[in-house]
Amino acid sequence: MSRLESMRRRLTAQIDGLNWALDQVADIPGDMLELGLGNGRTYDHMREYGDDRRIWVIDRQLNCHPSCVPPEDSYLEGEADAMMQALADRGAKIALAHYELGIGIREQDEKEAEKLSEYLVPLIAPGGLIVSQQPIVGIPEIDGPDTIAEGRYLFYRQPG
Template sequence: MSRLDSFIRRLTAQRDILNAIVELVDGREGPVLEFGLGNGRTYDHLREQFPDRRIIAFDREVRSYSSSTPPAENMVTGDIRQSGQDFLGIGAALAHADIGTGHDDIDAITLTWLPQLMEGVLAPGGIAVSGLPLERDALEPLPLPPGIKEGRYFIYRRR
């Protein structure tokens, strides 16, 4: 598979999952956390899916399109490993992390802290969506929507 095919499949998986989890999140209290704003594509999609909810985005710095940039009070800059700690216990209904790099050595370091952070920011019953696997007893893996290959993206419910 070419890198272009792989990229298209990853974005398709993201979109299909972010659409599929809406019904799991609706009816739950709490904000949405977007770890890895990037250029704001998935932030913009989340904003469409959850128009009445606070969405807090995180990245090292703001590099998103101006139309997909959160208001200053909902934008947290810096390394998520540290900046995310201030949000432990916030009771998020949904946390989405798109901070994998495709480089195993870098992602292995991210995986030393991301699963705990995702568990810690979610309310019980809250949903985690991640491009990297989150192995935590408190995070129950959920099935992917039809058509998405196992291991491409991951969904969990906080027990």
């Protein structure tokens, strides 16, 4: 498979996975969280197709398309561990988190996801979901939509 085809599969999985997850959390109270604003593509998708709930956004730098700059009061600029701690300190509860931090080096990205799980998992409301490119620990993994090949995108649900 070429890198171009691989990218197409990743984008399709992101769209299908986020659409599925948005539907799944429709009745779960809480905010949303975008971990890794980047260009702003997935944030924009959550904003476009989610309901009107608040979307917290974390990135160490603001580097997105001008149309995707989050509202100042929902954007936390800094390292993800410290920013998630700040969210916990203000009592935020998250119904849906999308995790796309990383630099594309598998071993390093997985290690970081494992380390950041201890900040992320406690933020998730009972019944809330994490949709992730990287493995998250400390929360049960669930099956996502049938259209996504196993392991291409990962889904987790907080018990309760």
